[in-house]
Amino acid sequence: MNESSFERKPITIDDVAREAGVSVSTVSRILNDKPDVSRMTRQRVQAVIDRLGYVPNLQAKGLAAGKSRMISLLFPMEHAQFTQLELDFFVGAAEAAGKRGYFLNLYTEPMDDAGLLNLYRSGQIEGAILMQIRMDDWRPALLRQHRHAFVMIGRCADNQDFRFIDLDFEGGIALAVAHLVEMGRRYIGFVARPPEMRTAKLGPAVRLLDGYLKACEQNGLTPLYREAGMSADAVYTAANSLLDEQPTLNALITVSGAAAVGAIRAVTERGRRVPEDVSIVSLASNRIATLITPSLTAINFPTDKMGYEAARMLINALEHPERKTEQVLLAPKLVIRESSAPLRGQHESAV
């Protein structure tokens, strides 16, 4: 019990300065890689820093510099739970933030404009990642007006030069429909997101349904869809209703892994097979798609990458305001797995 005494007070920049025989300003310069420091002093001071195990106090640093190095993910939980999707966004963003020395925190309570502005004005955050973007979202314009940094995961109807990263949902659905048509299927049903999401003008809900209708038109198909909750059970019911109305249905498109599970159940319970009788294509991340049986042919949703990129874009905007704003619309990728197959694959009809 000689080396370590209990409860040592944190080592400060003063300690380092005194120990190295220089002023605090010199230490500060070294800490922040400023020029105008002789190599010799730099080395000497650095040695002291290492020996003492000194780490700067972030709060003091932030206070002095007028920066909090805090960004936040704004996910108003209204028409949504915090699912795998949002989780992945969050983790990706947290990783990117960490790498650049920023902290990420999460706000899930819905906020009015005063609340949102306060977040910035109070110095709590330097920037925000906006989620649950509505087609006519009021937040981007407000933040822009007040010159506050933000990036959207998602996008509005009119995006001006707002920073965003989003998936091309229309394109994704088009890809899914094209794939199914190629498989010889022309009776393609769709289980859309719940109606309250569409009336709230949430981007994905609107664009997925639009994309479906458009793709049907372009392929000369008769659209047939239901709007349903996001749970497997809700989609199970919706899929049944679809299969009742149109018994010739030979393909279904769903918008999440859980939804696909519900659809698969509805199909198999009536003695029809996936993918032979009814093929299923869904929006899903690789992780979820491979967990499900049969593994899902899916429009890949690279959620963690999106969260990561969003944070990266935001921090870049913070540190290099002069650079031009990035707008990233990810091209959808179709990953073919077991839940889709050509229509005439009905050989083994005996069992």
Add this chain to the structure above:
Amino acid sequence: MNESSFERKPITIDDVAREAGVSVSTVSRILNDKPDVSRMTRQRVQAVIDRLGYVPNLQAKGLAAGKSRMISLLFPMEHAQFTQLELDFFVGAAEAAGKRGYFLNLYTEPMDDAGLLNLYRSGQIEGAILMQIRMDDWRPALLRQHRHAFVMIGRCADNQDFRFIDLDFEGGIALAVAHLVEMGRRYIGFVARPPEMRTAKLGPAVRLLDGYLKACEQNGLTPLYREAGMSADAVYTAANSLLDEQPTLNALITVSGAAAVGAIRAVTERGRRVPEDVSIVSLASNRIATLITPSLTAINFPTDKMGYEAARMLINALEHPERKTEQVLLAPKLVIRESSAPLRGQHESAV
């Protein structure tokens, strides 16, 4: 363009004080619910605060008070990826932290003792949630010695009076085995965690295998297990090896949702049915268990609750050091779903 001018500077406590005609200390007292303030001034100042939309600057507050209100989740990514499990812990903890006005951040790089102590000494964090706890983990003793606050998700072999929350893994496996025995099954295989996790003495890896061996002994069963990676593919291989060695196997226990998927695949590919021929019980959260077909009979792993509780315990320790330390060992719950069934359920043997 009259109301809102651009780039207003943040409103400070001085602004409030001036506007209300009192001193900053009075405002500070009101902000922190201290006594010794007349009802009248309190009201008057509060009105000003509301009108101005003033929010205290957390950095300044922390600096002055010598507190960072920052806690972190320490998850050294060595023998693990950041999976659904850890994700859930994180989100739960973030939620609890947010509710109490703390920030949670995540460290995934492994740390040596100097690094760990620096986190506290530099004032970066007030407390930590430790994950990936080894049976002989060195971190709790070190932190205790330096009087630093922490709580473990997991536990060591010797936990003294360290704060922790963990699942009773031995009990969970015992429950799984008991359930399968009750279903009339006595050839119960086990796909354990990978050997490197066991040799690293990670709690769950050690306790799950121990629990399995013990449960076999108590039920007079012959243990038969493989250690395998956590991916579906690795478990698929392991399960096949198990089924080759012991064709009479009629039950399998796995340790994650993905593992169960691999096991199910191995069983069904040899023309045997789940649950009739081979029942499967797995460790899994409700969300994952219901995503899989057949839905998993599972030892419920309440991950988000554990993360939440861990953060709550930590913050309590921070704010009420006098209270006695909590040690929470969660009793496992078995949720019976479709992947397990009585052995003699082999009626419809014709197809």
Add this chain to the structure above:
DNA sequence: TTGTAAGCGTTATCAG
């Protein structure tokens, strides 16, 4: 009950 003033650990400005 209220006010004054000295920090908290940095950064940044401005002289040397």
Add this chain to the structure above:
DNA sequence: CTGATAACGCTTACAA
């Protein structure tokens, strides 16, 4: 190239 010194916004004795 280096060093004083004044912020940064808040808390907290200590006075009044």
